[in-house]
Amino acid sequence: MRLHRRDFLRLSALGGGALALGPGFWKEAYAAPAQPGPSPYGALSGSPDANGVRLPAGFTSRIIARSGQAVASTGYTWHSAPDGGACFALSTGGWVYTSNSEMTSGGVSAVRFDGGGAVVGAYRILSGTRSNCAGGPTPWGTWLSCEEYSGGRVWECDPTKSSQGVVRGALGTFAHEAVAVDPVGKALYLTEDSTSGRFYRFIPSAYPALTAGQLQAAKVNGDPLAGTGTLTWVNCAASSPASSQSTVASKTTVFNGGEGCWHDSGVIYFTTKGDNRVWAHTPATGALEVIYDDNLFANSPLTGVDNVTVSRSGDIFVAEDGGNLEICIITPGPNRVVAPFIKLEGHSASEITGPAFSPDGRRLYFSSQRGTTGSSSAGVTFEVSGPFR
Known part of the structure; x- marks a missing residue:
């Protein structure tokens, strides 16, 4: 054989x-590693809907916004190159979806929904930044927007207010991709989109304030593929990438092309595009494992791993930058399965960004960053609703 x-x-x-x-x-x-298999939601439709989206039975899509066009009847023009995003519950019963712009001019926009899901507002929450890629929500209700370039920083924004945002320089100066907050361990975890990138942890001096604290870079011990991986941490300066700090670089591990990062139920999930892996780190134990690697199984459906989010059922949703433009699902439990959940048709020169669930878990938002034309000015932001687990 x-x-x-x-x-x-x-x-x-x-x-x-x-x-x-x-x-x-x-x-x-x-x-442990997810194997290709049938999705709990069934197969995708054989042909796309009117919006160019292939979905499982029972799900529908609608377009929320298009780059360069007014959002619904708000009069607010949606930004180009929509990227990372998150949803925030409002006391009124509605919610807000934030969306970064990965243009040189950067910034973040937001769409406000009422309790029934109707669009009732749109506005800019951050300006004067550059190449805002992904980021992450905080447990205290703010959006951390990450700049993806060598001098990039993290900005903290209130998703309910226009034209504001504060730089959080203590979280490092490097090509930031995404950030996730562990509310129990009172730490933040950050990915770096670079071939020499590191995986970082930030320990605030006075959680949840992000004005000061210790930034650290990770060292991998053992074998994460064999279930024996752990992380230890090395202090580093916040003024430059860890790879440029000689004493730190030699003691830490390269994570090639860090992308999405999300916290759920005591686990930090993150992705690396250089080796097309999805990782899971458990801060309470230090454990690190690879839960998906497209080299492990033939015909694995998930390629070009990028932004990541987790549903109420614990399913991990991973967006593709490249591949065949899908959002794939990785199911939880001892027998993980990876399978397509959404596929965009006609968007081959784009990437899928910003997956995020509404607070009630019934709607999934995401964008095609460059739409059907491959231009940053042709971005499309979608909503998918249906019987999520």
Whole structure:
């Protein structure tokens, strides 16, 4: 029997540490990385809907905004190159969806919805920044918008107010991609979109204030593919990337092309596009594992991993930058499955960005950054609703 290279890599990675740990470990280790399989939502439709979206049965899409055009009847012009986003509940029963602009002029816009999901407002919440890529929501209701260039910083914004935002320089100066907050460990985790990038942790001096604290870069110990990975942390300066700090660079691990980052139920999920992996870090134990790697199984559907979010059921939704323009789902539990959930037709020169669920978990927002023309001025922001688990 011929052993496929992907299978050999998988067996090699799992076998080294498992032999000494017994059959219980083998059961979990073999189940850990997500395998291609049927989606809990069923197959995608054979043809796209009127908006160019292929969806499982029972789901529908609508277009919320288009770059260069007014959002509904608000009179506010939607920004170009929509990127990372998140939803925030309002005391009125509605919610706000924030969306970064990855243009040189940067910034962040927001759309306000009433309790029934109707668009009732749109406005700019951050200006005067550059290349705002992804970011992350905080438990105290602000949006952290990340600048993706070598001198990039993180800006904290109130999603309900126009024209504001405060730089949080203590969170580092590098090509920021995304950030996630661990409310129990009172720490922030950050990805860096660079071939020499690191995975960072920020410990605020007085949580939840982000004005001061210690920035750290991660070192990987053990083998995350074999279930024996852990992270330890090395203090670094916030004034430059860890890779340019010689004493730090030699003690920390490269994460090639850090992308999305999200916290859910005590786990930090993040992605790296250089090796097309989805990772899971558990701060309480220090554990680090690879929960998806397209090299492990033939015909894995998820390529070009990018932004990530998690639904109420614990399903991980990963957007593609490239590939065949899908949002794929990775199911939780001991037998993880990866499968397509959404596919955009006619957007081959674009990327999917900003996946985020409404507070009630019934609507998923995301954008096609460059639409059907491949131009940053042709971005489209969607909403998908239906029977989410």
